[in-house]
Amino acid sequence: xxxxxxxxxxxxxxxxxxxxxxxxxxxxxxxxxxxxxxxxxxxxxxxxxxxxxxxxxxxxxxxxxxxxxxxxxxxxxxxxxxxxxxxxxxxxxxxxxxxxxxxxxxxxxxxxxxxxxxxxxxxxxxxxxxxxxxxxxxxxxxxxxxxxxxxxxxxxxxxxxxxxxxxxxxxxxxxxxxxxxxxxxxxxxxxxxxxxxxxxxxxxxxxxxxxxxxxxxxxxxxxxxxxxxxxxxxxxxxxxxxxxxxxxxxxxxxxxxxxxxxxxxxxxxxxxxxxxxxxxxxxxxxxxxxxxxxxxxxxxxxxxxxxxxxxxxxxxxxxxxxxxxxxxxxxxxxxxxxxxxxxxxxxxxxxxxxxxxxxxxxxxxxxxxxxxxxxxxxxxxxxxxxxx
Amino acid sequence: xxxxxxxxxxxxxxxxxxxxxxxxxxxxxxxxxxxxxxxxxxxxxxxxxxxxxxxxxxxxxxxxxxxxxxxxxxxxxxxxxxxxxxxxxxxxxxxxxxxxxxxxxxxxxxxxxxxxxxxxxxxxxxxxxxxxxxxxxxxxxxxxxxxxxxxxxxxxxxxxxxxxxxxxxxxxxxxxxxxxxxxxxxxxxxxxxxxxxxxxxxxxxxxxxxxxxxxxxxxxxxxxxxxxxxxxxxxxxxxxxxxxxxxxxxxxxxxxxxxxxxxxxxxxxxxxxxxxxxxxxxxxxxxxxxxxxxxxxxxxxxxxxxxxxxxxxxxxxxxxxxxxxxxxxxxxxxxxxxxxxxxxxxxxxxxxxxxx
Numbered sequence: 001x002x003x004x005x006x007x008x009x010x011x012x013x014x015x016x017x018x019x020x021x022x023x024x025x026x027x028x029x030x031x032x033x034x035x036x037x038x039x040x041x042x043x044x045x046x047x048x049x050x051x052x053x054x055x056x057x058x059x060x061x062x063x064x065x066x067x068x069x070x071x072x073x074x075x076x077x078x079x080x081x082x083x084x085x086x087x088x089x090x091x092x093x094x095x096x097x098x099x100x101x102x103x104x105x106x107x108x109x110x111x112x113x114x115x116x117x118x119x120x121x122x123x124x125x126x127x128x129x130x131x132x133x134x135x136x137x138x139x140x141x142x143x144x145x146x147x148x149x150x151x152x153x154x155x156x157x158x159x160x161x162x163x164x165x166x167x168x169x170x171x172x173x174x175x176x177x178x179x180x181x182x183x184x185x186x187x188x189x190x191x192x193x194x195x196x197x198x199x200x201x202x203x204x205x206x207x208x209x210x211x212x213x214x215x216x217x218x219x220x221x222x223x224x225x226x227x228x229x230x231x232x233x234x235x236x237x238x239x240x241x242x243x244x245x246x247x248x249x250x251x252x253x254x255x256x257x258x259x260x261x262x263x264x265x266x267x268x269x270x271x272x273x274x275x276x277x278x279x280x281x282x283x284x285x286x287x288x289x290x291x292x293x294x295x296x297x298x299x300x301x302x303x304x305x306x307x308x309x310x311x312x313x314x315x316x317x318x319x320x321x322x323x324x325x326x327x328x329x330x331x332x333x334x335x336x337x338x339x340x341x342x343x344x345x346x347x348x349x350x351x352x353x354x355x356x357x358x359x360x361x362x363x364x365x366x367x368x369x370x371x372x373x374x375x376x377x378x379x380x381x382x383x384x385x386x387x388x
Numbered sequence: 389x390x391x392x393x394x395x396x397x398x399x400x401x402x403x404x405x406x407x408x409x410x411x412x413x414x415x416x417x418x419x420x421x422x423x424x425x426x427x428x429x430x431x432x433x434x435x436x437x438x439x440x441x442x443x444x445x446x447x448x449x450x451x452x453x454x455x456x457x458x459x460x461x462x463x464x465x466x467x468x469x470x471x472x473x474x475x476x477x478x479x480x481x482x483x484x485x486x487x488x489x490x491x492x493x494x495x496x497x498x499x500x501x502x503x504x505x506x507x508x509x510x511x512x513x514x515x516x517x518x519x520x521x522x523x524x525x526x527x528x529x530x531x532x533x534x535x536x537x538x539x540x541x542x543x544x545x546x547x548x549x550x551x552x553x554x555x556x557x558x559x560x561x562x563x564x565x566x567x568x569x570x571x572x573x574x575x576x577x578x579x580x581x582x583x584x585x586x587x588x589x590x591x592x593x594x595x596x597x598x599x600x601x602x603x604x605x606x607x608x609x610x611x612x613x614x615x616x617x618x619x620x621x622x623x624x625x626x627x628x629x630x631x632x633x634x635x636x637x638x639x640x641x642x643x644x645x646x647x648x649x650x651x652x653x654x655x656x657x658x659x660x661x662x663x664x665x666x667x668x669x670x671x672x673x674x675x676x677x678x679x680x681x682x683x684x685x686x687x688x689x690x691x692x693x694x695x696x697x698x699x700x701x702x703x704x705x706x707x708x709x710x711x712x713x714x715x716x717x718x719x720x721x722x723x724x725x726x727x728x729x730x731x732x733x734x735x736x737x738x739x740x741x742x743x744x
Binding site: 093095096097098099102103105106109110111112113114206207209211216222223224226227228229230231232233243244245246247248250269270271273274 | 443444445447449450453454456457544545546547548562563564565566569570667669670671672686688690703716717718719
């Protein structure tokens with residue numbers, strides 16, 4: 001009977017996936033008051049200085065595992081030693097062979113979750129809330145591009161226990177949904193931030209076990225971070241699919257392997273509970289310099305932002321030559337000859353600067369636009385659309 | 389009907405907070421809803437779906453692995469059937485025929501239970517504990533009833549949890565996501581009330597998709613009685629309603645344009661009324677009642693709504709709790725054994741005292 005049910009579910013799964021809608025795993029929340037939490041008194045951490053490529057952290061289990069215990073703040077990282085009998089499961093994935101092996105796996109999950117607690121952060125940028133994970137003692141935080149939105153944005157991070165710190169968004173590769181944030185300096189005395197140990201994306205296989213943490217539905221002080229465990233279901237260059245169930249608010253949160261190493265960042269979901277997509281950490285490593293230097297580039301297929309006006313760079317001003325019908329611009333009330341002066345936070349000087357400002361938004365984002373129409377300054381509200 | 393400007397606006401329990409929160413995030417919520425729900429290209433969807441399904445953490449290999457664990461309670465887990473339809477699981481808690489289950493799913497008579505050995509037996513509700521959403525069922529002349537042995541151990545975050553169904557079949561494998569904590573009661577009728585000039589409750593707004601809207605309640609209706617009992621003030625209406633949980637039915641006596649109307653409305657979870665179509669899709673099927681538990685363990689086991697009421701086991705096969713709700717895509721709730729045991733004791737005492 002159960003088999004029959006399973007088959008039915010499978011069929012349904014296929015149908016759902018064909019018509020699947022993927023959502024950003026972002027949520028809205030209202031930030032709560034902060035309370036202090038003292039981290040770490042000691043420990044020299046492995047620091048990735050600004051500008052460092054972070055290739056250097058890989059495979060340093062031996063270097064950092066010795067001082068890890070479940071209760072110590074993880075200023076030396078999140079790596080947890082893998083017992084010999086679990087090495088097969090760690091390297092190849094699969095099903096534990098015995099209940100004893102299952103319990104060893106469980107022990108890894110418990111230890112990784114305990115360490116993940118202090119480096120998993122809630123990220124609040126304006127009204128939007130997502131997650132991030134601190135990866136260096138100096139305060140670099142990996143997140144999703146759609147959480148960070150644009151370089152130079154002010155963010156509030158909520159750490160374990162409710163302590164809040166300020167941060168600033170850096171660069172982002174929107175093409176894979178990878179974003180970077182840095183905690184503003186001077187907020188932790190001279191102490192390093194508790195942080196995750198970085199893994200690599202090279203050796204990931206379908207069937208491997210993984211641990212996801214985050215703040216589904218937004219940060220909640222009386223709940224705290226939420227742990228999920230699942231397996232890698234598909235490994236693709238730009239994303240991992242797992243059955244670690246995610247939902248709005250989890251975006252930007254960390255995915256760890258069972259040795260406690262960060263392997264990916266939560267990004268988006270489909271309707272089925274097993275359609276959860278994460279950005280592999282290799283994408284942060286590959287373009288580390290660009291990310292640190294505030295570059296933002298690319299867009300996910302179907303996520304290229306569009307406004308719906310044409311102009312001419314040669315004019316020297318951002319004057320609208322044509323408003324295309326049935327576009328965000330026409331809906332917002334743009335007219336021919338309107339001169340765009342401000343687009344969101346960006347001052348617009350010519351048509352190219354308008355194009356850059358539009359490229360820095362996300363489809364669906366609502367932007368306040370100041371225009372000059374026949375000498376009168378006017379405010380328009382536009383909802384960014386998608387390019388065909 | 390004029391309200392003095394200073395007149396105190398009274399909200400249904402907790403509604404003031406909820407509405408303030410809604411207003412605060414109304415604009416961005418709409419904005420992000422639009423950001424969020426994009427159709428993805430086909431090639432952006434998981435490939436190798438079959439492979440993916442076979443590697444899921446609760447696949448056949450995994451359920452086979454944990455079968456010996458589930459077997460430890462095999463004869464203590466039953467299926468509860470209401471009006472011919474399976475509605476929940478149940479946990480046998482005494483050899484004299486008592487079974488604990490999720491109260492809010494017991495919607496239709498007759499109630500029967502199906503045992504691990506396929507026997508189908510008549511049952512009746514012997515006692516109810518609304519605050520924990522627990523019901524104690526009684527089966528007359530039980531034979532071979534094996535009560536569950538609870539364990540008050542509290543597995544740490546990340547620990548595997550196994551949810552056995554009837555006959556040792558594992559219905560789900562997940563992990564502890566959050567340790568036991570109070571889960572606030574969010575059941576609402578779905579109206580925003582103000583005091584009318586004579587102090588009675590006047591409906592100012594009706595929340596979309598609420599039980600009030602479905603029942604036909606309209607703005608300016610006056611709620612003059614609840615379940616046949618006259619209510620003279622807005623305050624007492626709020627008090628009566630706030631004691632009701634999602635899934636409960638309430639009879640409202642409404643005064644509209646001088647006429648009296650009777651309406652039956654159902655209390656619903658506030659977050660279900662407020663969620664978008666997309667949220668509803670990604671969350672999947674859930675129970676009617678998802679909140680209002682003194683303490684609940686949050687775990688990530690994927691359960692169907694009719695799979696609550698059974699025990700949840702650690703990897704040693706100890707029953708550390710009882711599944712009480714499928715609450716969303718990332719969460720199921722289980723009452724910890726440390727809460728179930730005293731509740732069960734109260735229920736058993738009450739039922740046995742009544743039977744005497």
